[in-house]
Structures are given as structure tokens and as C-alpha cells.
Amino acid sequence: MSISARITGIGSCLPERVLKNTDLEALVETSDEWIVSRTGIRERRIVDEGQATSHLAKKALSAALTCAGLGPGDIDLLIVGTSSPDMIFPSTACLVQHDLGMSCPSYDVNAACSGFVYALHAGAAAIESHRATRVAVVGADALTRHIDFTDRTTCVLFGDGAGAVILEAGEEAGVLAVSLGADGAGADLLKIPAGGSAAPVTREVLAARTNYLTMNGNEVFRFAVNVIPRATIEALEASGLTVADLDWLVPHQANQRIIRTVEKRLGLPHDRVFSHVDRVGNTSAGSIPLALDDLYTSGRLAPGDLVALVGFGAGLTWGAAVVRWTLARPTKEA
Numbered sequence: 405m406s407i408s409a410r411i412t413g414i415g416s417c418l419p420e421r422v423l424k425n426t427d428l429e430a431l432v433e434t435s436d437e438w439i440v441s442r443t444g445i446r447e448r449r450i451v452d453e454g455q456a457t458s459h460l461a462k463k464a465l466s467a468a469l470t471c472a473g474l475g476p477g478d479i480d481l482l483i484v485g486t487s488s489p490d491m492i493f494p495s496t497a498c499l500v501q502h503d504l505g506m507s508c509p510s511y512d513v514n515a516a517c518s519g520f521v522y523a524l525h526a527g528a529a530a531i532e533s534h535r536a537t538r539v540a541v542v543g544a545d546a547l548t549r550h551i552d553f554t555d556r557t558t559c560v561l562f563g564d565g566a567g568a569v570i571l572e573a574g575e576e577a578g579v580l581a582v583s584l585g586a587d588g589a590g591a592d593l594l595k596i597p598a599g600g601s602a603a604p605v606t607r608e609v610l611a612a613r614t615n616y617l618t619m620n621g622n623e624v625f626r627f628a629v630n631v632i633p634r635a636t637i638e639a640l641e642a643s644g645l646t647v648a649d650l651d652w653l654v655p656h657q658a659n660q661r662i663i664r665t666v667e668k669r670l671g672l673p674h675d676r677v678f679s680h681v682d683r684v685g686n687t688s689a690g691s692i693p694l695a696l697d698d699l700y701t702s703g704r705l706a707p708g709d710l711v712a713l714v715g716f717g718a719g720l721t722w723g724a725a726v727v728r729w730t731l732a733r734p735t736k737e738a
């Protein structure tokens with residue numbers, strides 16, 4: 405019998421602290437006008453002292469479990485997509501597993517901003533191959549911990565956040581196809597050079613500030629506007645569908661100009677492409693499940709809708725998932 409993975413629960417978490425563009429004006433030579441016109445971002449949420457990626461991931465997963473009507477003990481595999489783990493090891497997934505009182509195998513996936521789609525691919529594959537029946541898939545990042553708040557070219561872009569979905573085995577088609585890609589030739593375009601085994605943190609590293617994220621913004625922009633339409637079409641073709649069948653595109657929330665360009669290239673109506681980048685900025689692996697949860701809780705996602713989730717990021721990596729939405733609209737009390 406052919407088994408499919410369906411999304412049966414969703415949840416998300418944003419830290420409480422708001423960082424507005426006007427707050428950044430006090431830190432670097434920038435302006436609200438520049439940030440809004442180049443990125444569409446107006447504010448983002450950032451973690452406070454004492455908070456880390458696992459705290460956001462745990463809250464998002466708790467909410468997804470409640471949405472699915474399940475408890476922590478019902479999950480038989482936990483996968484966390486993150487590139488800002490609490491520590492180099494143990495994995496953030498193990499920290500979340502323990503905090504929530506779970507006992508299943510747990511691991512992290514690092515594909516930067518494509519992390520959620522990569523984790524979804526692994527979770528759906530585990531279900532389709534009968535190796536798991538209920539999988540928790542989380543995308544979570546606290547990238548602002550790795551941002552240089554004296555570098556105006558990067559510090560205006562990122563925020564922190566997490567989202568999670570519960571996948572359950574069923575005969576009804578849910579995750580129809582996931583198409584992934586990677587091109588390590590672009591590894592230098594977006595990276596955190598130091599802090600790993602290539603360049604452990606030393607006084608010299610701290611002085612050169614190479615323990616912070618660096619990016620070639622123009623090249624990443626060019627990559628994104630080409631790869632998102634290509635990956636979306638690839639995943640749709642793998643499902644025997646076309647762009648015309650799509651009810652929603654939920655792209656990685658990096659920059660409103662990227663989202664608008666992609667929307668035009670795919671010929672999608674503006675009101676079918678979800679964006680809330682103005683309120684959250686780029687939350688890396690948290691971005692897609694956060695956006696999906698926002699779309700779901702707003703009541704605009706109906707059972708039967710066809711949704712494409714498309715990410716891109718450091719690596720370079722990219723990934724698109726085509727999902728038939730199977731969750732009922734949220735009740736008012738939820």
C-alpha cells in the first residue's frame with residue numbers, strides 16, 4: 405500500500421523583542437526608507453539574552469503538537485532544520501527532545517535557509533518508506549546571534565523565529581513531491597567563516613569579526629530569483645502539476661523584491677503569494693513554517709489547497725515542496 409505524509413499540525417514561535425528599522429538607525433548608518441525600499445522589511449523579532457534556537461523550536465513544536473491533538477510521546481522521529489544550533493553539539497533536536505519529554509530519534513539538518521524544506525524531505529521520506537508514522541519537522545534559527553550589528557549590509561536583514569509541522573502517515577496524499585538542490589561552488593557567497601573547525605574562535609578571529617555572517621547580497625539575490633521559479637516548477641512537474649494548479653506560493657521570506665520578482669516570473673497573482681517579511685525579516689530555517697503558520701491561522705488556507713513551499717540559502721542550497729493542504733481551517737478559539 406502506498407503511504408503518504410500529511411501535515412496534521414502546525415505551530416510557530418517568534419521572540420517577543422521587536423527590533424524596528426528605526427532602532428537600527430541608531431546602530432549603523434542606515435534609514436527606515438533604505439531598508440523598506442530595498443527589502444520590504446519594517447521590523448524583526450530577536451532573541452533576548454538567555455534565549456537560544458532550542459527555546460523557539462520547543463515552543464513552535466509544542467504548538468504544532470497541540471494543533472495535531474498529539475502529545476510528545478506520540479512522535480517517533482524529530483528533525484530540526486537549523487544553522488544556528490544552541491551549541492556545535494549536542495544537536496538542537498536533542499535539546500528540544502529532552503525539554504519536551506520526548507524519547508524518539510532526533511537530529512539536526514543544516515541547509516541554512518533551505519533547512520525546513522530539507523528536513524521536510526527527510527521526514528516525508530521516513531514515512532513513505534514505513535520507517536516512521538509520526539514525524540515532527542521543525543525549522544528554527546536565532547541567526548541574529550551571528551550577525552555583526554556594526555555591518556549595515558547584513559544586520560538589517562535578519563530576525564529570529566521557528567515553525568514546526570507534524571507529519572503523519574496516511575493514504576490521503578499530503579506531501580506530493582520535494583525537490584532539493586545544492587551547489588557548493590557558491591559556498592563563499594554566504595557564510596560564517598569562523599567558529600567551526602576551519603577557524604576556531606581566537607583573539608585574531610574576534611578582532612577580524614570573521615565569526616559573523618558575511619554575504620555577497622547581489623549574487624545571492626540573482627541566485628534566488630532564478631532558483632525559486634526553477635525549483636517550484638521542478639517540484640510541480642514531479643507531482644504532475646503546473647503553476648496554474650497552485651493556490652499558494654509560500655517562499656522563503658528574505659526580501660520583498662525577491663518575492664515580487666519570483667511572483668512575476670511564475671506568472672502568479674499577487675494575492676496567491678504569501679509574504680509577511682515586513683514584520684519578521686529573514687528568519688532563515690524558521691521562515692517557511694512561520695509563514696505557513698501565519699497563512700493557516702489567518703484562515704486563508706483551505707483543505708484541498710495546493711501549496712508550494714520554496715526555500716534557498718547558504719550552501720548554496722534550495723528546495724521546493726508541493727503539499728496538498730489537509731488541515732481544517734482553525735477554529736476561532738484555537
Ligand code: ACO
Pocket residue numbers: 433434435438439442443516517518556557558560594619621622624625628658659686688716717718
Ligand atoms: N543602509 C543604507 N545603505 C546601505 C545598506 C543599509 N542597510 N546596506 C547597503 N547599503 C549601501 C551599499 O553600501 C551601497 O552603497 P554604494 O552604492 O555607495 O556602494 C548601496 O547601499 C547599494 O548596495 P547594494 O548591495 O547594491 O544594494 P541592493 O539593492 O543589492 O540590496 C540587499 C542589498 C538587500 C542585501 C540585496 O542584495 C538582497 O536582498 N540580497 C539577497 C540577500 C538574501 O536573500 N540573503 C539571505 C539568503 S538566505 C540564508 O541562507 C541566510
